[in-house]
Amino acid sequence: MCGIAGILDNSGRLPLATVVRDMTAALIHRGPDGEGIWLDARAGLALGHRRLAVVELSELGAQPMRSADGRYVVVFNGEIYNYRELRQQLRSDHPFRGSSDTEVLLAAISEWGLGRALTEFNGMFAFALWDTRERKLYLARDRAGEKPLYYGRISSSFVFGSELSALQAHPAGAGDLDPNALGEYLRFGYVPAPRSIYSGIRKLPAGCFLEVSVNGDCADPHPYWSAESTVMAGLAEPLRCSEDEAVEQLDALLSDAVRLQTAADVPVGAFLSGGIDSSTIVALMCRHERRVRTFTIGFGETGYDEAVYAREVARHLGTAHTEFELTASDAMAVIPKLARIYSEPFADASQIPTYLVSEQARRHVTVSLSGDGADELLGGYNRYFWADSIWRGIRPLPGAMRRILSRAVTSIPVSAIDRLASAASPLIPASARVRNPGDKLHKIAHIAAASDAGDVYGRLVMNWPEPLLERREPALPAWPLERHRDLPFKSRMMLLDAMTYLPDDILAKVDRASMANSLEARAPFLDRRVIEFAARLPLSFKVRNGTGKWLLRRVLHKYVPPALVERPKAGFAIPLHTWVRGPLREWAEELISERRLREEGLFRPAVVRGKWREHLSGTRNWIAPLWSVLMFQAWNEQRKNSATSRDGQETPVAAH
Secondary structure (H helix, E strand, O other): EEEEEEEEEEOOOOOOHHHHHHHHHOOOHOOOOOEEEEOEEEEEEEEEEEEEEOOOOOOHOOOOOEEOOOEEEEEEEEEEOOHHHHHHHOOOOOOOOOOHHHHHHHHHHHHOOOHHHHHHHEEEEEEEEEOOOEEEEEEEOOOOOOOEEEEEEEEOEEEEEEOOHHHOOOHHHHHOOOOHHHHHHHHHHHOOOOOEEEEEEEEEOOEEEEEEEOOEEOOEEEOOOOOHHHHHHHOOOOOOOOHHHHHHHHHHHHHHHHHOOOOOOOEEEEEEOOOOHHHHHHHHHHHHHHOOEEEEEOOOOOOOOOHHHHHHHHHOOOEEEEEEEHHHHHHHHHHHHHHHHHHHOOOHHHHHHHHHHHHHHHOOEEEEEEEOHHHHHOOOHHHHHHHHHHHHHHHOOOOOHHHHHHHHHOOOOOHHHHHHHHHHHOOHHHHHHOOOOHHHHHHHHHHHOOOOHHHHHHHHOOOOOOEOOOOOOOOOOOOOOOHHHHOOOHHHHHHHHHHHHHHHHHHHHHHHHHHOOOEEEEEEEEEEOHHHHHOOOOOHHEOOOOOHHHHHHHHOOOOOOOOHHOOOOOOOOOHHHHHHHOOHHHHHHHHHHHHHHHHHOOOHHHHHHHHHHHHHOOOOOOOHHHHHHHHHHHHHHHHHHHHHHHHHHOOOOOOO
């Protein structure tokens, strides 16, 4: 696990070694164990690498690394989990010098070519490969999008890097804000690929590679794999076996994925929330390791402390468990770091506990396994079943009637609904109780006004229910719902989440939070074999009787009693909505003051301030949309400060 960066500029105006060293210095948190650069002065190319040593800790694993035949040079971030198996498949006379997966990656490309090698790799990765013979640069990213890679043009330079902070270190900065990216960010809480927040910079999409000529020109990224094609292939060849056989197959695949991902030359542990996903990973780790280290965080606030469940699972499995209680003070200490950690506006509030649990884990281990990916692959999000049920129930009603019902429900204050639900709580079975019932009922009412299935999905995933930018809002992304009308709505939602929410939110959150602490996070559910197996599963094996991850639950119940893990899904939620009304209020007020909003001219002050007043009064919980504005404002402030320190004068704020 590392940080990579590079520049291709044959103008002769830049000191390439200095520039790439500055770019990689911005990534030192991703690789504190070493650095390296490689230059091809004739091509105007400089490759930079920051190393977090996980496999082959000696200098034989250092990068940039050149292939044995001398043709290729690579800077590589990630892990090829099946590198030992690939090494056996390669020519027996290949002269391996050490035992790193980087060396196997280069050997596979040398022997098979980049295209075939990418299809053989089972891992998480982003790398840049320079072909000295063809004088071409290639960028590539893993199937699920676990490892990030940004690229684009800045002045006369083609640049790339693991994070935008590396590109911001270019002498000319990273450029202007992309107003369309800003609009999409406000809707979703993240900037969807292939955009970045900067107009000239892009994210390489998951499962793609890019070819760059020596003059810095490149065509569109070329997909070698896609979630969409994998799902369609799975539907064309569905799994045909009994439920018990499917349980055994999933168990075997996950167990082997865990086996591969626990291999390292440094200490390995796991995040444990006590939920289905992380408990399954830890249970399977216990089959391969004698003493597994697990990490969790809890909260003092009633209704948010999941640590007790993790504690019980850890006790049952016999792990060496470490627990940390998060307070508002801990959150306040992290929040000023978030703009630097993410280097791009990012507003999934679980970024805070994810950072803190990573910080804690890094005190004990260098690698930590997580349960990420299970929800999207195996039907875990609550919205998959309740949104589908709601839409099927209300679709026959005339649109006008649905809109009237929606307005009627949303006219009732959230606080009133919460009080009513609290009073009725003793009469409601524990399995049917939900957190924040008022917010959820308002969200259901908002969905009721949708015009079609695509609109339902958009309303589910969007933060802001109304236009916020002073300029024209960008159009919604062209989701591939209509070309898959034969798929059940649940399946379509899972597919879209796997294509968008998983790589651009969940995996980005975990990568930045863990790597900010020099911790490598691995996700066994995203093993390519598990992804392809999940695509072949019948929907009834994923969602059944209003319960998600049905098949995965059966796997887990082989190792952990159902009573320890069967409860309503909570997610990695924190009471941020109450914190911004209390200890974080002054910080938030400064960022979204009416004066500041008017001076900057990006957002409609009346809309933001109206939501803020409602939130402070307790009549509505607007933390999701407000957090997206707050995180942008904090990021933009840091951007301006960085530009001022670099140039001696402030860069214009306006998006144009």
